[in-house]
Amino acid sequence: MVRTYIGLLLYFSFRRFVFRTDALEILAAAFLPAAFRALGFPMPEGANNAVLAYIAYGVAALVIIRLLLAPYFVWKEDQNTIDGFKNQLDSPRRIERDRIAEHMATLKTNVSSQVSYLVEIALNYGSVEQAKKELDKIASHQTFLNAAAQELSTEPELSQNLREVTHLAMCVLADKMASRIEMDVRESLFAKSQKLLRQLQSTD
Numbered sequence: 001m002v003r004t005y006i007g008l009l010l011y012f013s014f015r016r017f018v019f020r021t022d023a024l025e026i027l028a029a030a031f032l033p034a035a036f037r038a039l040g041f042p043m044p045e046g047a048n049n050a051v052l053a054y055i056a057y058g059v060a061a062l063v064i065i066r067l068l069l070a071p072y073f074v075w076k077e078d079q080n081t082i083d084g085f086k087n088q089l090d091s092p093r094r095i096e097r098d099r100i101a102e103h104m105a106t107l108k109t110n111v112s113s114q115v116s117y118l119v120e121i122a123l124n125y126g127s128v129e130q131a132k133k134e135l136d137k138i139a140s141h142q143t144f145l146n147a148a149a150q151e152l153s154t155e156p157e158l159s160q161n162l163r164e165v166t167h168l169a170m171c172v173l174a175d176k177m178a179s180r181i182e183m184d185v186r187e188s189l190f191a192k193s194q195k196l197l198r199q200l201q202s203t204d
Contacts, residue, residue: 123186148162158196161199172186
């Protein structure tokens with residue numbers, strides 16, 4: 001373990017060391033004489049060796065600095081690797097969470113629309129004939145809303161309110177079909193449906 005860690009430190013410190021040294025030496029050997037000639041001065045004897053020595057000192061100083069900083073950069077690379085693995089593990093979960101959130105948002109939009117329809121046709125005094133013509137549609141809405149209440153069970157208050165509003169709406173429709181008017185039931189339906197619609201809008 002310790003040997004591996006030390007190996008990583010040395011690898012980081014000397015990484016691309018030979019390439020950089022060779023590149024600087026080649027540049028110095030090629031351009032130093034040309035620079036003296038361009039300036040019209042003779043190149044001093046031993047200047048080339050001196051420059052190469054300075055390059056070696058500079059590279060050595062750079063290696064020492066990198067060796068001192070190596071623990072931090074090795075740790076940083078490890079953290080980046082760990083974060084990469086975490087992202088790979090979290091990605092499927094995040095996709096699933098997003099899919100569920102999108103589904104629930106769509107479900108609540110549909111629930112809001114169907115509750116509005118059911119309450120409207122239940123509370124509209126002049127809709128008895130319309131209600132009779134749309135019994136199949138009303139039954140379909142009732143089935144959907146009951147299933148939605150079950151699916152929204154993770155939000156107990158919302159689910160319970162949806163069950164109550166659906167039940168009250170069907171009670172009011174049944175009374176309407178029988179030419180009965182229960183004002184307290186109608187008022188309760190109106191109040192509860194408004195509360196439910198506000199809940200659905202606030203949780204979108």
